Amino acid sequence: PVLPPGRVPIQEVDPTVFDIRFLRKIDDLGEGQFGKVELCQYDPRGDGRGELVAVKSLKSNGKGQLACHLRREIDTMRELYHHNIVKYKGVCSEEGGRTTKLIMEYLPAGSLKDYLPKRKHQTDLKRLLNYALQICQGMDYLGSQRFIHRDLAARNVLVENESTVKIGDFGLTKSMKEDKSYYTVKEETFSPVFWYAPECLMDCKFYPASDVWSFGVTLYELMTYCEPSSSPNTVYKEMLPNKTNGQMTLTRLVEVLIAGSRLPCPPRCPDTVYSLMRRCWEYDPANRIQFKGLITELETLLD
Numbered sequence: 001p002v003l004p005p006g007r008v009p010i011q012e013v014d015p016t017v018f019d020i021r022f023l024r025k026i027d028d029l030g031e032g033q034f035g036k037v038e039l040c041q042y043d044p045r046g047d048g049r050g051e052l053v054a055v056k057s058l059k060s061n062g063k064g065q066l067a068c069h070l071r072r073e074i075d076t077m078r079e080l081y082h083h084n085i086v087k088y089k090g091v092c093s094e095e096g097g098r099t100t101k102l103i104m105e106y107l108p109a110g111s112l113k114d115y116l117p118k119r120k121h122q123t124d125l126k127r128l129l130n131y132a133l134q135i136c137q138g139m140d141y142l143g144s145q146r147f148i149h150r151d152l153a154a155r156n157v158l159v160e161n162e163s164t165v166k167i168g169d170f171g172l173t174k175s176m177k178e179d180k181s182y183y184t185v186k187e188e189t190f191s192p193v194f195w196y197a198p199e200c201l202m203d204c205k206f207y208p209a210s211d212v213w214s215f216g217v218t219l220y221e222l223m224t225y226c227e228p229s230s231s232p233n234t235v236y237k238e239m240l241p242n243k244t245n246g247q248m249t250l251t252r253l254v255e256v257l258i259a260g261s262r263l264p265c266p267p268r269c270p271d272t273v274y275s276l277m278r279r280c281w282e283y284d285p286a287n288r289i290q291f292k293g294l295i296t297e298l299e300t301l302l303d
């Protein structure tokens with residue numbers, strides 16, 4: 001564009017592009033199978049007053065398959081706008097664009113798994129049910145965008161403040177192809193089997209109803225204040241016959257689920273809330289309550 005004399009063109013800066021030179025690592029936030037999440041400060045002015053951000057990057061030097069996992073997660077997050085979903089901020093590429101990092105907003109209170117055990121005495125039933133309601137609202141929105149989360153658990157729900165929670169990680173989220181109503185996974189190495197519905201364990205098929213099953217386990221975690229001693233891993237393993245070792249767990253777990261065993265009602269958990277969990281754990285995905293129904297039920301319990 002021809003500018004009047006003396007006018008300097010304003011440098012159009014894309015706020016979602018972060019320059020690696022100004023990204024300073026502060027701390028580790030989490031470790032995943034293929035990558036990590038770090039707390040960083042983005043400080044382009046170099047005055048030490050830049051904003052804090054959460055940065056997800058791949059561990060290895062971005063092998064093809066892994067890089068496309070993170071690419072898919074970035075493409076997913078940039079399309080999601082909801083009060084109960086952690087905000088996407090942008091991307092940062094390094095090594096001449098060979099590897100990309102995902103930049104998200106930082107929630108210093110961490111996940112429900114970190115937060116609840118420490119705040120057990122300040123968190124009453126009403127607040128727990130409010131967290132449950134917000135998770136369902138985020139998940140209902142995710143489903144409306146035709147995504148399946150596949151890793152809903154208390155460890156992946158972040159606390160914004162004592163009255164707001166957000167779904168914070170989309171590492172295993174998949175988009176359903178227009179015509180399909182489920183997603184079939186190929187390889188699954190370290191899967192969160194105790195949060196998985198029978199159809200996921202047996203046929204590697206994920207329906208939106210599979211996320212409802214995982215929500216039921218997340219509600220169980222909420223009602224136990226994410227106490228490690230009553231974690232799904234611990235309690236399910238006690239339910240499995242003759243304390244099977246690693247690889248047999250999956251087969252034994254499917255057996256007890258087919259037999260109708262479920263996680264028990266947590267101590268001091270009202271029957272109304274436990275019956276909601278059980279409706280998330282119907283064996284047949286078609287019989288399970290949906291997130292819209294959970295929202296209605298939770299709103300009624302909160303009246």
Ligand SMILES: C=Cc1cc(F)c(CN2CC[C@](CC#N)(n3cc(C(N)=O)c(NC(=O)OC)n3)[C@H](F)C2)cc1O
Nearest residue numbers: 029030031032035036037054106107110156168169171
């Ligand atoms: C590459 C794959 C991969 C790597 C990983 F480390 C994880 C596991 N990770 C998920 C993100 C995590 C938990 C959530 N939700 N988190 C996000 C924030 C934030 N945005 O502020 C935060 N804050 C916090 O802890 O403040 C004290 N924790 C936490 F890092 C665990 C999952 C993965 O798929």
